[in-house]
Amino acid sequence: MELIIQGNVAKNCHPEGLRQGIDKQINYVESHGEIYGPRKVLVIGASSGYGLASRIAVAFGGGADTIGVSFEKSPGEKGIGSAGWYNNIFFRRRAHEKGLIAKNFIADAFSDTTRNDVIAYIKQEFGGSIDLLVYSVASGVRICPDGTRYTSTLGVRGQAFSGPGFDLETRKMVNQTLEPVTEQQLADTVKVMGGEDWQRWIDMLSAAGVLAEGFKTVAYSYTGPKSTWPLYKEGALGAAKAHLHATADQLDAQLQRINGHAYAVVCKALVTKASAFIPMFPLYITLLYKVMKQKRLHETCIEQMHRLMLNHLYPPMGNVVTDEERRIRLDDFELRPDVQQAVELLRKRVTTENFKTVGDFAGYLAEFYALNGFSMPDVDYSSELDLRQLVKEYSHA
Structure with a gap:
């Protein structure tokens, strides 16, 4: 069995490889x-990337009980199911072996019905309250409680922006263009990827009385170096992240009555299902990986999230570590001047012929494949998978 890629989208997954990936993290x-942190944790967007890594960090680094909310596909007549479906199952199995509660909600995180179901579970079976909420939703579409559908757009403000990127299906470097967004597209992108839904989760949980004294909440963001600003910070994505940061400040003030806090966490550039969609961004990641690995500064999702919990959000000295704008910075190694200078030197050398060796293209591919359970050692990918057996064994998340 091989990974099927269309454009930059993986169309299948391998359960045994995903199990190995969970075990590795x-x-x-x-x-x-050991993390001396939260005991009851809710992760919104828990099935892959930073959300999954956060859940693993607090559970296996700190012994926390967890609830995970994600929207995934089970195996069935239409196919093998999504990678996140299996990640949820393998996480739950390992957590149960450790004696931890691990509840999976396969549901729309934007839905009030989902929020009410989670609240009921917290009250009835989870001890009555949570002390950490991690918001890590990556979606291109949001249907609000009033039924309005919003779609995000990966675009820029002002003039169109072009540059080199990857076609992972053909493994070639191609020229890509981000078109200017309209004001409506910009507003819709903020609706989908900004902080409004995070705010609604906190509002409903607070109204239900299930936020513990000293409660904390985090949501993940990205800023990047100036070279990425036209396609990220200064584009539609950047507008959404600016709204997310403002929401963090608003929530922080709101949570003061229970001695609670809210933070935006600025992470480093990594291979995730979300980042693979951003035109031109994967090329930057390959150059960054090359430099950071050479300088022994490279971190994966799990290393970032473990550092977040251990050193920033729940440090031994007790004070959350932030910058002057109250943001938790996990992009500190990425933005070091020596790192960015080295990346820029590599960028000037990249051509359509040498991009696989100038940057860490092999490392990028390996991480992209691993997101879907491929390129893992000790997995026999030549063996056929029995879909009926997968349905029998993994039909319940």
Whole structure:
């Protein structure tokens, strides 16, 4: 069985490889320092990337019980199911082996019905309250409680922006263009990817009385170096992230009555299902990976999230570590001047012929494949998978 890629989208996954991926992340956390942090954690967007890594970090690094909300596909007549479906199952199994509660809600995170179901579960079966909420939703579409559908747009403000990017299906470097967004597209992107839904989760949980004293909440963001600003910070994505940061400040003030706090966490550039969609961005990641690995500064999702919990959000000294704008910075290594200078030197050398060796294209591909359970050691990818057996074993998340 091989990974099927269309454009930059993976169309299948391998359950055994995904199981190995979960085990690998758990092994890292268990061998890199205990987290003295939250005991009851809700993760919105828990099935992959930063959300999954956050859940693993607090559970296996700190012994936390967790609830995960994600929208995934089960195996069935229409196919093998989504990678996140299996990630949820393998996480739950390992957590149960450790004696931890691990509840999975396969549901629309934007829905009030989902929020009410989660609140009922917290009250009835989860001890009555949570002390950390991680918001890590990556979606291109949001249907609000009033039924209005919003779609995000990966675009720029002002003039169109062109540059080199990847076609992972053909493994070639191609020229890509981001078109200017309209004001309506900009507003819709903020609706989908900004902080409004995060705010609604906190409002409903607060009204239900299930936020513990000292409650904390985080949502993940990205800023990047100036070279990425036209396609990220200064584009539609940047507008959404600016709204997310403003929401963090608003929530922080709102949570003061329970001695609670809210933070935007600015992460480093990484290979995730979301970042693979952004034109031109994967090329920057390959150059960054090359430099950071050479300087022994590279971190994956699990290393970033373990560092977040251990050193920033729940540090031994007790004070949350932020910058002057109250943001938690996990992009500090990425933005070091020596790192960015080295990346810029590589960028000037890149051509359509040498991009695989100038940057860490092999490392990028390996991480992209691993997101879907491929390129993992000790997995026999030549063996056929029995879909009926998968349905029998993995039909319940």
